[in-house]
Amino acid sequence: MRNLEEKTISTQSIFKGRVISLQVDEVELPNGNTSNREIVKHPGAVAVVAITPEDRIILVRQFRKPLEKTIYEIPAGKRESGEDPQVCAERELEEETGYRAEKWDHLVSFYTSPGFADEYLHLYQADELSKGQVNLDEDEFVELVEWTLPECLQAISRGDICDAKTVAAILFWQNQQHQS
Structure with missing residues (x-):
């Protein structure tokens, strides 16, 4: 196999924000x-x-400015520096939905x-849920929905669920249903 690696000659920082930064590498x-x-x-x-x-998945409905539309997604969020991914998942689930889980499984x-x-994303499954306290960020506005697997698959077909992490998560869930 031939070497396909690219060697960085220089890096120019373009922007540093709250969530992302942008650089141009030569x-x-x-x-x-x-x-x-x-x-x-x-x-x-x-x-x-x-x-x-009841075997329903919890989704959040929210407006996504880059898409200029409202979509349905699984709860998700950015990790803090050095934060354990599962600790982050537990925090994000409760902040966005008000739910806590007793059982956690890392999927992929x-x-x-x-x-x-x-961006590297850690996908978890949360089961044995109990109601906690919703604690959204001041600039975060979401509505909760709970859908069955067939409803989720229909939403994917309609384009209401259209982000990669949520599509992947639902397909993982579907695969687990067929293995049971």
Whole structure:
């Protein structure tokens, strides 16, 4: 196999925000030529497949400015520096939905958009739920819904569920249902 790695020649910081930063790296390509890579740096995130005792998944409905529309997603959030992913998942589930879980399972971790970002997302399943306290950020507005697996699959088909983490989570859930 040939070497496909790109060597970084220089990095220029373009923007540093609350959630992301943007940099442009000049790289040497495997063939010796150079090119620029625009890279979004992200501290990482978690997402939670929270299943009720009635076998429904808890989703949040919220407006997403980059899409200019309201979509349905599983609860998720950004990790704080050095924060354990499961601790973050527990915090985000309660903050966004008011639920706590007694049982936690790590499903998978993956890069969300490796073509331009380094965000690494940890996906958990939460079961044995009990009601806690909703504690949304001051700039966060969500509505909760609970859907069955068929309702979720229909929402994916309609485009109401259209983000990668939620689609992946529902497909994991569907796969578990078929294995049971």
